[in-house]
Amino acid sequence: MGIVVQKYGGSSVADAAGIKRVAQRIVNTKKAGHQVVVVVSAMGDTTDELIDLANEVSPLPPARELDMLLTAGERMSMAVLAMAIHDLGHEARSFTGSQAGVITDAEHGKAKIIDVTPGRIQTAIDEGAIAIVAGFQGVSQTTKDITTLGRGGSDTTAVALAVALRADVCEIYSDVDGIFTADPRIEPHARKVPRISYEETLEMAAQGAKILHLRCVEYARRYDMPIHVRSSFSEKEGTWVVKAEDVAQEESMEAAIITGVAHDRSQAKITVVGVPDKPGEAAAIFRAVADAQINIDMIVQNVSAAATSLTDISFTLPSGEGQTAMTALDRLKAEVGFDGLQYDDSIGKVSIVGAGMSSSPGISARFFEALSEAGVNIEMISTSEIRVSVVVAESQVQDAVNAAHAAFDLGSDEIEAVVYGGTGR
Amino acid sequence: MGIVVQKYGGSSVADAAGIKRVAQRIVNTKKAGHQVVVVVSAMGDTTDELIDLANEVSPLPPARELDMLLTAGERMSMAVLAMAIHDLGHEARSFTGSQAGVITDAEHGKAKIIDVTPGRIQTAIDEGAIAIVAGFQGVSQTTKDITTLGRGGSDTTAVALAVALRADVCEIYSDVDGIFTADPRIEPHARKVPRISYEETLEMAAQGAKILHLRCVEYARRYDMPIHVRSSFSEKEGTWVVKAEDVAQEESMEAAIITGVAHDRSQAKITVVGVPDKPGEAAAIFRAVADAQINIDMIVQNVSAAATSLTDISFTLPSGEGQTAMTALDRLKAEVGFDGLQYDDSIGKVSIVGAGMSSSPGISARFFEALSEAGVNIEMISTSEIRVSVVVAESQVQDAVNAAHAAFDLGSDEIEAVVYGGTGR
Secondary structure, rough: EEEEEEEEOOOOOOOOHHHHHHHHHHHHHOOOOOOOOOOOOOOOOHHHHHHHHHHHHHOOOHHHHHHHHHHHHHHHHHHHHHHHHEEEEEEEEEOOOOOOOOOEEEOOOOOOEEOOOHHHHHHHHHOOOOOEEEOEEEEEEOOOOOOEEOOOOHHHHHHHHHHHHOOOOOEEEEOOOOOOOOOOOOOOOOOOOOOOEHHHHHHHOOOOOHHHHHHHHHHHEEEEEEEEEEEEEOOOOOOOEEEEHHHHHHOOHHHOOOOOOEEEEEEEEEEEEEEEOOOOOHHHHHHHHHOOOOOOOOOOOOOOOOOOOOEEEEEEEEHHHHHHHHHHOOOOOHHHHOOOOEEEEEEEEEEEOOHHHOOOOOHHHHHHHHHHHOOOOEEEEEEOOOOEEEEEHHHHHHHHHHHHHHHOOOOOOOOOOOOOOOOOO | OOEEEEEEEEOOOOOOOOHHHHHHHHHHHHHOEEEEEEEEOOOHHHHHHHHHHHHHOOOOHHHHHHHHHHHHHHHHHHHHHHHHHHHHHEEEEEEEEOOOEEEEEEOOOOOOOEEEEOOHHHHHOOOOEEEEEEEEEEEEEOOOOOEEOHHHHHHHHHHHHHHHHHOEEEEEEEEEOOEOOOOOOOOOOOOOOOOOEEEHHHHHOOOOOOOHHHHHHHHHHHOOOEEEEEEEOOOOOEEEEEEEHHHHHHHHHOOOOOOOOEEEEEEEEEEEEEEEEOOOHHHHHHHHHHOOOOOOOEEEEEEEEEOOOOOEEEEEEEHHHHHHHHHHHHOOOHHHHOEEEEEEOEEEEEEOOOOHHHHOOHHHHHHHHHHHHOOOOEEEEEEEOEEEEEEEEEHHHHHHHHHHHOOOOOOOOOOOOOOOOOOOO
């Protein structure tokens, strides 16, 4: 008899049929005795169409007005979803982000939530109605202008509302059944994980698994709000994202050391060749990259060759930022005195993630052996408390994932028939 | 150096090119030294598309949610219009009806404005920005829900804002050059009227001229706000709608007795045949029609034939409501004891309107003579202080308009090359 917050992504409400299907699911939850608050994204490709419209009129639309335009998308989906619920005989009231009390800073296009005051939502559900809230949007505390939250915004809206309403759970619906031990498109034995910790989910997401956005998981972790990741196309239980103690408790008999294998093909590698091996040179290089607003990920510096006192420095970055970084570094060539730059976007990153890793020695060794036996060459390595990542050639990503998955016995015998994709915005 | 409120209808902002054109016109007004507030309708067919979307999901969408959905239309047009103005180097800020302080009652789909508190608009223009306001929408004072104003809503928003901001003028833009002495599509000598009184405009609009909505003219008359009706496709002066004294003053040398000829093909006529001529029978008939929420316009009761004590009662009504009225009346047949019902939607109404009429005897006679000479048969007649209307066969509407136009010397020698159409919502 508690409050359930449900979030449906754009693919779940892409057309009238999808909206009716989702409406039925919401009504079922209500009938089961819950108070239901629904957060919804824009229908299907609406957001892209609105961006196209803006670009038709203006090459660089002002952020305030772009937010005003884009928020029309959720306004449409939430209103028609409320209509579909009415047709099933239940009262539903839609609310904009502003009406729902989602208060943000004034950073248009990437606003941060600074407070949630869901008085109208609480009233609506107390009066027996289902509340439908526009995801992705809020209102600036200072300017009172409409803002959008940027990538992962709707998931974050849902978690933030769940926290503010003291909901029992925040359910995030997409077209995927949950979080898997690996991407089922490249690992046929991938298995749905029943429970996973916030920390592991953050590592998986940061290492390229397209599951939940970092931001909403961080929010949920801070306030200990359980997230249930599940598919709007099936009735199956999905994956519960909860605090580490609750995962351990549940699986104490046979704790998995590794929870999953993540991979990411969206990175590129830049190598700065022949850098003089003296203090301050590496700092100058990374200062130039940072000044260009590039997010670098992994860094490797070779031992300098004794004869020349020259070293090579390699780092990875999102391939979309490659051109900017190369231009910034090229300007530095004479000043630092390196020999040249190499750019390679045919790389991939494969990571194993697991909370049990820190207490189990030899995990890295087992991972590297498995890669070696599969003929996969490791180009770079980085580690954290609960993760080991390697950079390999893009052509070897699938082999690497399969080898790691098998080496840590992650697979199920049956092959899951699911499509693994991203959640909506 | 005063405040100018401009309203652009959906046909003026139908696509990116239209939006850029309108943006340039707004910037020109700003450059001329005015503070500019713009009220905009949804782009082209957006509103119809949103209604289609609603109908796909729900046969009878709840009014609150339909308002939430439809208001997405102006949200889009106002945001992209603000973008286009930015690109011309001027600051523009868009505001929803709620943000602009358009406070209404809670009648979704046909809300009435009960207050306008344009604090944010005043601040925006005082800071040198152009304010863009969504037409057609407001926020309920009691429920805080988003409302729409119904037909003519955007025009009314513009006039109400102009009044609240103490603007110099409210300019209403459409694809028509102004108010004409008759519809130029059927009267090639129709002439643009330079000035017309609120009262004459109301009569013209009520008698079928598709110019301004009654509602916005009533609002302007109540607060004496001058309206300038003009085309967004040309730089020509349009028609000024002002108080009667100002029209008379201007044209005192040669006051036109008749301002224009309006016509309306959207009416139908119902005749109740053989009604017993005794007290209460007519009342019963019109009570039945009123109970069915039918708006009747003209009524004619024939003198009863002495031999039978039976009479015929005819009245006109919007043809869209004809079926409902016929059904309501048919139920009454036995009770009242009339012989039958006749339905005719091949009729038209032609009206002459002019403030000078009341002080000039013989106007009706001249009108009827002109119709007679043109071979037009009059079926019904009604008059007001400043109007004479006749019902004729639909096939004779054009002849009747031409005859009246010529009889009162309304024509210009040159034929205006304009398209005469309705304003947006």
